[in-house]
Amino acid sequence: MVVLAGVSVIVFALVHLVPGDPIRLALGTRFDQATYDALRARSGLDQPLVEQFFGWFGRALGGDLGVSFRSGETVTSLIAERLPATLTLAFASILVALLIAVPLGTISALRPRSFVDRVATVLSQIGISVPEFWMAIVLILVFAGTLGWLPSGGYVPLTEDPGAWAQRLLLPAVVTGVVSGSVITRFVRSSVLEALGADHVRTAQAKGLPQRQVFTWHVLRNALLPLVTVTGVQLAYLLSGVVVVEIVFSWPGLGQLALQAVQARDYPVLQGAILLFAVVFLLINLVVDLLYTAIDPRIRR
């Protein structure tokens, strides 16, 4: 709560520090004083800043995030409109990431310093180092342009056409998934390695328990903790909108909404979006903590 309030204050201050006047912008290049004054009074921007803040914060607590300067729609409906696209991409990316990271990280931890391990390490380093917008452009060029197998971008709701939904989701999910997956791979590798060397695993091995049992019961369970943490972090990041990938793939997500709001100085939308991101961030932290307790018996006790 303290964090949320802090975030709100900073957001509000930052947003109003930004030079540029949303009302002026709404008029375009043509300026007309009377129209300007009328619009400004309607937007409530002529009120003192502190008053604006408490008014906004009070209403936000009740779930009313205000109305967009630009579109006249409520901020909640604007966010709700984009939430499905963002959720879809975030979860699809995490899925791709885990599909890459868990096998790759485990294999390379089981055979440290082997050829497989080295290849996996290099691959994950490459994945972390590639600028994702560059990868996105190249993939579009190859798969949508040259080969013509996939559409170049856009979003279709699952309920409307599952085939088109999957086609359009594939490329952006792969781009963000590869990046996140590379990060997670490194975590999986190191935590599996660490778990393998842990005392109780050695004890279990010494007791002559079958390898498979040792591995699933002792190693994976212990390695799961850091994996949950890093996955949570990645998810929070993906949910707050991967702006650049969204732009390149014409993906109508929250990142684009927030960027547009910055550009248009659409204060209510920007404040609403950042507040939402902060809430998501804190919620994920909470879930990660809960999962921790569930997985790790030591913490439960």
Next chain:
Amino acid sequence: MTGQPVPQTAPSPDATEAGVRSTQRPPRPRWRETLGLLARNPTAAVAATVLLLIVLMAVFDETLAPAGPNEISVEDRLQAPSWEHPFGTDDLGRDILSRVILGAGVSLRVGFLAVAFALVVGALIGLLAGFYGRWVDDVLMRFMDILFAFPAVLLAIAVLAVRGPGAGNTALAIGIVYIPVFARVTRASVLGVREEVYVRASRSVGASDLRLLTRHVLPNAAPPIIVQTSISLAFAVLAEAALSFLGLGTQPPNPSWGLMLAEGRGFIDIAWWLAFFPGMAIFLTVLCFNLLGDGLRDVLDPRQRTLMAGGGR
């Protein structure tokens, strides 16, 4: 952009308070030995060499570049790579090789400045929080939590919107985003060192806080911070590219890799070289910083107290 640093959201076994608690005073990092170890790690050695070359390229950019960065010649636009223009020319007829070389300075300068800023501010906060604990810790780290709860991209974009675009402000924006990472790493590392026997011993003989901090705590807490610095440099270069890609970072006509990539994007299907070479330059630089960071981690921080890699980076 990229830039979401990895937060240690929950008590993680390898990274926070649960650091090494040996009763022995650990050997201080010895530089010669470190370098020696590093040299025996071939990947890290190669990465360090390539980075050195890139830095040299940035230093001697004007001498090395065959043409000026902004020599516009609309007639010579969009020429494919050739002997005359090894990387081709862009949409305004500028030599891409020259711009890639001159862009190195821009990208590295922003990267170094950003990390230096984050390092100084973040390490100071982490040091104070870790060393003094209690309310100092609470207040400082709570503030870091708030900063952390912002989506990195938006935070940087907002900072740039307030301060206006440009190289210096880009460095500042990226720096601010990375402060919490350094604060957390430093704090965790300091916590591991604080209760060591030799620190307690110095304290009991009445050493001042300042002396304690500078002579005992900081040097012993340094390794993870050093590793974090190398990794953060990688992300700072990526972040600069991403912000410039969004049009908020380096301003045209200055050559920055991210900006060149953004400009070349519209030409990708008729002139691939516009976006390819700057993209490779970013990739290579970031890769080297990451590999070097890995190597350093193996040598300096075997317990991996560093916050590994970045979240979405």
Next chain:
Amino acid sequence: MRTNRLLPLTASAALVLSACGGGGESVDTGGGGGGGGEGGTLVAAVSAEPDQFDPHVTTAYPSFQVLENVYDTLVVPNAEDLTMQPSLAESWETSEDGLTWTFTLREGVTFHDGSEFDSADVVYSYNRIIDEELSNAFRFQNVASVAADGPRSVVITLTQPTPNLLERIGSFKGMAILPEGAADQVDLTTEAVGTGPFQLESSDASSTVLTAYEDYWGGTPSIGGVEFRYITEPAAALTALQNGEVQWTDNIPPQQIESLQGDDTLELQTTPSVDYWYMSMNYARPPFDNRDVRRAISFAIDREAVAEAAWFGAAQPNQTAIPEDSFFHNDYAPFERDPEQARQLLQQAGVQTPLRMGLMVTDEFPETVTAAQVIASQLGEIGIEVSIETLDFATWLDRQGQGDFDAFMLGWLGNLDPAAYYQEQHQTNGPNNYQKYSNPQVDQLLQQGASETDEEARKQAYDQAAQLIVDDVSYLYLYNPDVVQAWAPGLSGYQIRADKAINFETVELP
């Protein structure tokens, strides 16, 4: 479409800002929207999302791309030469003194909600714009009153003769006619009740969908509907057109025009637009108050190269504002590129080189960023060091408004009448005269042009004004770009227009 107003805000295909996603329904993916005829939907790829749908409030081009097909105005620009022709008004008369205009309205027109169109709707719509000081209120500057004279007739009374009244009320859908009381009955930002060929069905973050209005007064459109899909990336829009996902787009990168000419997967057309792009210097900031300095800069710039760099041949260099195809075009080009003379003029003005000059551009319109780099390199040759400042549009407008600039570059889009081209930009203290130009002779000529009812005399006044403006370098005019659009082969009945209005009323799918 819009007269004389920049597509502001999130409009435009700006590199960065960009609206969101493409996609939307894929019902018709794979060509032709169901093979044409009844019920087929045309999918059009546009670069940005409409900000809102209230025609009297929005100033964004993406909104008007949609609204063009939904609303009507009393008169509309003819697709060929942009002269005003009847629409909701069948005919009109002007009184002897030019102060009273009487419009006779079309019969049998209904709104999308089924209600009948009559004079009360016109009075309501115009008074809404005037009374609430909405974005287009300035268009009624000379209007004393708007009154109904029976259900089929509307009388507009003026304070002074206004030869361009038709252009003022008909040039784009910002002057749309709403049903009486609409603003109180529906939420106009998200809904639309027009008289046009299509009705607004739905709109979300990836597309806007229109369906044909069967009782349209001009006859039911031959296609069943239009889906405007937002595809920010030009390359993506092009790919979508080529593989049949969409049937129409205006999001074509200029550098592709040449290679697309021979492409048989699409039909590409260009036509000169009524837009112009220019640079302007701040009269309040020495040495740019010096006419010689401004003229030196004008001599130093190679407009061909600037136009070529920004538009790859799809723009005509022009030293005045009005393009060649217009009746009001003035073939006046006193500035041939001449760096030698430019240097002399600088010397004559007593300016020390290198002279530093900030040039403010915005990534909202990427062509300004490209053009500025060429201009910077050309001015470098005469000893002027240009520092390019790329700002986001909000900051850009702020600084323009405060006069905080040495020079800036921008364009005016969708102009139809010479008054729109010159008046507010160059009249002393004109609302859009940010450069602070003041020439009594120009003021007097512009005044004369505004109320002169004889076309030839009017053209003469504007010609003279334009020459003074060009000579004084109030604006340094650069070029008029082309409109570039492409559609699926076999799509018929679509006409590309110089004012960039996008009308699908008569389109038939292949």
